[in-house]
Amino acid sequence: MTVRQLVKDPLNLIITGIGGQGNVLISLIIGNALVENGYLVTIGETYGSSQRGGPVMSHIRISGETQFSQFIPDGCADIILGMEPMETVRMLGRYGNPSVVTIVNPRPIYPIEVTGGYVEYPGPDELMEIFKELTAKTWIINATEEAQKMGSPMFANVILIGALIASDVLPLDEKSIEPILRETFPKEIEANIAAYRKGMALLRQEPMKKGL
Amino acid sequence: MARIDIDAPDTTQLFIGNEAIARGALEAGIGFAAAYPGTPSSEIVGSLSAVARKMGIYAEWSVNEKVAMEAAAGASFAGVRALAAMKQNGVNVASDFLSTVIIAGIGKGGLVLIACDDPAAISSSNEQDTRLLAKWLGIPLVEPGSFQEAKDMTKWLFDLSEEIGTLCMLRSVTRISHARGNVKLGELSRKGHKAYFDQIYDSRNVMPTAFMPIPSALRHAFLYMKLDKAREKFESSPFNYYVGPDEADLLIITCGSCWLYAQDAVKTLKLEDRIGILKLGTLWPLPEKLVGKHLNKSQKILFIEDIEPFLERSVMEMVANSPEGSHYPTFYGKRSGHINAYGEQSPDLVIKAIGSILGVEYQPRDMEYAKKAEEIAKSHVSDRMMVFCPGCPHRATFWSIKNALKLDGRNGLVTGDIGCYSMALGPSGFFQVRTMHCMGAGAGVANGLGKLGQFGFNQPVIAVVGDSTFFHATIPALINGIYNQSDFILVILDNNATAMTGFQPHPGTGMTAMGEPAKVISIEALCRSLGARVEICDPFDLKSTTATLLEMMAEGGGAKVVIMRRECELVRGRKEAPPYKMHVDPDKCIGEACGCDRLCTRVFLCPGLIWDKKTGKAKIDEVICTGCGVCADICPQGAIIKEAT
Numbered sequence: 126m127t128v129r130q131l132v133k134d135p136l137n138l139i140i141t142g143i144g145g146q147g148n149v150l151i152s153l154i155i156g157n158a159l160v161e162n163g164y165l166v167t168i169g170e171t172y173g174s175s176q177r178g179g180p181v182m183s184h185i186r187i188s189g190e191t192q193f194s195q196f197i198p199d200g201c202a203d204i205i206l207g208m209e210p211m212e213t214v215r216m217l218g219r220y221g222n223p224s225v226v227t228i229v230n231p232r233p234i235y236p237i238e239v240t241g242g243y244v245e246y247p248g249p250d251e252l253m254e255i256f257k258e259l260t261a262k263t264w265i266i267n268a269t270e271e272a273q274k275m276g277s278p279m280f281a282n283v284i285l286i287g288a289l290i291a292s293d294v295l296p297l298d299e300k301s302i303e304p305i306l307r308e309t310f311p312k313e314i315e316a317n318i319a320a321y322r323k324g325m326a327l328l329r330q331e332p333m334k335k336g337l
Numbered sequence: 338m339a340r341i342d343i344d345a346p347d348t349t350q351l352f353i354g355n356e357a358i359a360r361g362a363l364e365a366g367i368g369f370a371a372a373y374p375g376t377p378s379s380e381i382v383g384s385l386s387a388v389a390r391k392m393g394i395y396a397e398w399s400v401n402e403k404v405a406m407e408a409a410a411g412a413s414f415a416g417v418r419a420l421a422a423m424k425q426n427g428v429n430v431a432s433d434f435l436s437t438v439i440i441a442g443i444g445k446g447g448l449v450l451i452a453c454d455d456p457a458a459i460s461s462s463n464e465q466d467t468r469l470l471a472k473w474l475g476i477p478l479v480e481p482g483s484f485q486e487a488k489d490m491t492k493w494l495f496d497l498s499e500e501i502g503t504l505c506m507l508r509s510v511t512r513i514s515h516a517r518g519n520v521k522l523g524e525l526s527r528k529g530h531k532a533y534f535d536q537i538y539d540s541r542n543v544m545p546t547a548f549m550p551i552p553s554a555l556r557h558a559f560l561y562m563k564l565d566k567a568r569e570k571f572e573s574s575p576f577n578y579y580v581g582p583d584e585a586d587l588l589i590i591t592c593g594s595c596w597l598y599a600q601d602a603v604k605t606l607k608l609e610d611r612i613g614i615l616k617l618g619t620l621w622p623l624p625e626k627l628v629g630k631h632l633n634k635s636q637k638i639l640f641i642e643d644i645e646p647f648l649e650r651s652v653m654e655m656v657a658n659s660p661e662g663s664h665y666p667t668f669y670g671k672r673s674g675h676i677n678a679y680g681e682q683s684p685d686l687v688i689k690a691i692g693s694i695l696g697v698e699y700q701p702r703d704m705e706y707a708k709k710a711e712e713i714a715k716s717h718v719s720d721r722m723m724v725f726c727p728g729c730p731h732r733a734t735f736w737s738i739k740n741a742l743k744l745d746g747r748n749g750l751v752t753g754d755i756g757c758y759s760m761a762l763g764p765s766g767f768f769q770v771r772t773m774h775c776m777g778a779g780a781g782v783a784n785g786l787g788k789l790g791q792f793g794f795n796q797p798v799i800a801v802v803g804d805s806t807f808f809h810a811t812i813p814a815l816i817n818g819i820y821n822q823s824d825f826i827l828v829i830l831d832n833n834a835t836a837m838t839g840f841q842p843h844p845g846t847g848m849t850a851m852g853e854p855a856k857v858i859s860i861e862a863l864c865r866s867l868g869a870r871v872e873i874c875d876p877f878d879l880k881s882t883t884a885t886l887l888e889m890m891a892e893g894g895g896a897k898v899v900i901m902r903r904e905c906e907l908v909r910g911r912k913e914a915p916p917y918k919m920h921v922d923p924d925k926c927i928g929e930a931c932g933c934d935r936l937c938t939r940v941f942l943c944p945g946l947i948w949d950k951k952t953g954k955a956k957i958d959e960v961i962c963t964g965c966g967v968c969a970d971i972c973p974q975g976a977i978i979k980e981a982t
Binding site: 143145152153156157160165166167169170171178180181191192193194195196197198199200209211214215217219221223230232234235236237238239240241242244245246247251253255258259269273278 | 341350351459483484512515516517518519524579594597598600601602605681683684685701703706709710711713714715717718719720721722723724726727764765782935938939942944946947948952958960
């Protein structure tokens with residue numbers, strides 16, 4: 126295997142969201158594309174029990190040199206792909222640093238503490254302020270909203286894969302993902318390819334929120 | 338995507354540790370695999386069963402871990418390589434058999450136990466370290482330190498097992514079993530399998546081949562000889578190696594997933610020239626010559642391992658026994674308090690331990706940023722309480738149990754068991770469950786409570802158990818309750834799946850692990866055959882379920898059974914559209930004025946129901962709601978409307 130060079134080694138990517146959003150599937154698709162491109166990849170996944178609604182995070186360590194561990198050390202994330210805004214803030218609190226880049230789906234999934242009326246969920250403007258404050262760059266991608274337009278909120282994860290690839294923060298080009306999508310979704314391939322391309326287009330339209 | 342049966346030697350795949358183990362078994366020419374599902378072990382036999390027919394092997398979900406281990410041994414006795422895989426709690430279930438098969442020896446087919454531990458008990462009721470069981474019973478033990486090793490060690494372990502004629506054990510942990518990494522493939526085994534139980538007479542012509550643990554003392558002595566042989570093999574194993582300087586300020590001795598953390602920590606601190614790491618893959622019997630050779634590298638030794646101080650104690654035992662005059666280094670680890678003997682390890686914890694031993698400062702991010710980020714997260718991020726999924730039948734069942742116990746008025750209680758429904762200890766099950774221990778314990782404990790009438794006990798007792806757990810470990814407790822006339826109701830939460838571990842089939846589902854149809858073992862027919870009164874309820878019918886429970890509690894008189902039958906929503910939702918479209922009629926929901934104190938969003942706790950602070954009314958989250966319709970029946974105002982789709 127040829128040794129791959131990265132701008133930073135290891136490159137530390139976090140994918141965060143809520144059980145049932147398809148978090149693990151994103152990490153699988155991205156991870157497989159990276160391995161096919163010759164990288165050493167370790168993915169550590171943390172989820173509660175099987176139930177829907179719990180926080181889920183995947184730590185993806187990408188290296189050209191060695192098999193890194195399953196945990197990104199605190200304060201050492203390079204990229205956070207947030208499928209849910211509050212979970213993105215949770216990750217920034219522990220793993221963020223001044224040069225971290227985030228891509229965020231702004232659709233909240235309310236914790237029971239919020240739906241029960243005990244805790245306030247931060248408003249969209251407040252969240253935007255936090256992302257400006259704590260990240261070097263943030264792209265807001267309305268993945269759930271766009272997925273619903275495509276017929277199902279389940280497309281949000283593939284839309285976010287498109288956005289992640291278009292952001293150019295990973296050593297992967299556009300073409301490296303489509304064959305893996307074809308293998309993953311043999312039945313609904315056209316819709317998933319459309320979602321993937323939609324995600325790329327959304328990111329390219331979306332100005333970075335830093336300093337706006 | 339990676340498949341464990343891919344015929345592409347030398348290519349690199351992205352495997353979870355469990356897939357790597359399964360692949361290793363295929364490369365070893367395994368013929369038989371058995372398991373009961375349990376996190377984090379389920380994907381081993383899960384992935385083997387998916388390719389079993391194609392690969393010409395047999396794989397099954399056994400009714401419990403003891404049967405899985407015994408069935409695998411049966412295959413070994415007939416000359417077929419076999420494995421059993423289980424989580425740490427499952428090893429306890431199998432331990433009675435393990436303690437005898439290790440003395441009795443195995444057949445011509447290698448026999449391997451894969452034990453997957455769950456440090457920090459992320460998905461378990463304990464965080465027991467099964468390595469101690471290997472040492473206790475005398476089972477040669479290895480632990481992979483990477484995904485690649487998970488595959489390679491499994492393959493190698495079958496050779497070792499056959500060579501020394503004993504069961505061998507591979508210990509994995511959640512962060513290997515459930516994490517993913519690069520695995521370079523080897524050749525799939527092309528060997529066919531021929532099973533035959535060879536009943537030849539022994540050399541003295543006294544008796545034919547028999548696998549038995551007697552005479553125990555003599556066979557125990559043989560076991561020690563086998564362990565010596567294993568130790569010899571371990572001394573030169575490629576799974577043990579040292580990285581670092583010839584003389585180190587600190588020597589880390591580690592194994593398993595902790596090897597990756599130690600490596601990360603040393604790299605992060607840029608101390609590669611000061612710290613050496615001895616990574617051990619073969620843990621028991623300890624390769625003492627190899628360890629002894631590296632102990633001289635430093636005066637300070639730090640042990641990093643998940644859960645118990647296993648290597649730490651083994652090395653200390655070894656050093657205590659070393660020749661007189663040898664110099665004892667200073668040991669750091671769980672004994673010294675530098676590493677916790679509970680929870681799981683991580684690179685950050687290793688960095689901390691190294692820092693305190695060597696006096697090294699470490700600052701991963703800008704201090705001001707750290708302070709700000711931590712403050713924002715603290716003030717803006719909520720916990721996420723564990724609750725049943727939207728549409729889960731268990732929520733409805735516990736709603737009825739809660740109401741029935743209240744209406745009965747004798748302060749009845751629920752004993753719990755292992756499964757998704759363990760969550761009923763918390764708010765999602767309305768705090769109804771009072772005990773939770775191990776598989777089958779709910780009914781077992783209920784047996785005791787139900788016999789306390791002579792001491793003035795008159796509280797109704799309900800034991801809840803899932804369908805898969807019922808088959809696994811509850812049937813003897815039910816028989817006991819019926820025969821000894823213990824007064825409790827066994828509520829079987831039959832969602833037609835082993836839901837918590839990923840919907841594996843069980844004897845009530847009509848499907849085998851290899852996807853073949855099987856004769857359903859009817860829970861109600863089984864219970865009725867034992868003489869129990871059996872009622873079947875639809876948990877979504879709150880009214881009739883509550884009435885049935887109430888009536889059975891009032892009846893008393895020995896163990897009886899209620900089956901709550903409703904398919905797991907995660908299974909149903911994959912096949913069909915939601916049965917109802919839900920909405921809240923804003924004119925009927927009168928919010929705080931109702932007096933229900935937000936029963937739907939505060940108490941019922943379905944994630945599909947939202948309390949809208951602005952309007953002061955409930956609403957439905959249409960992305961989350963699965964349209965089960967149950968909440969329509971709990972609203973006192975009838976404001977939650979269900980429309981059939």
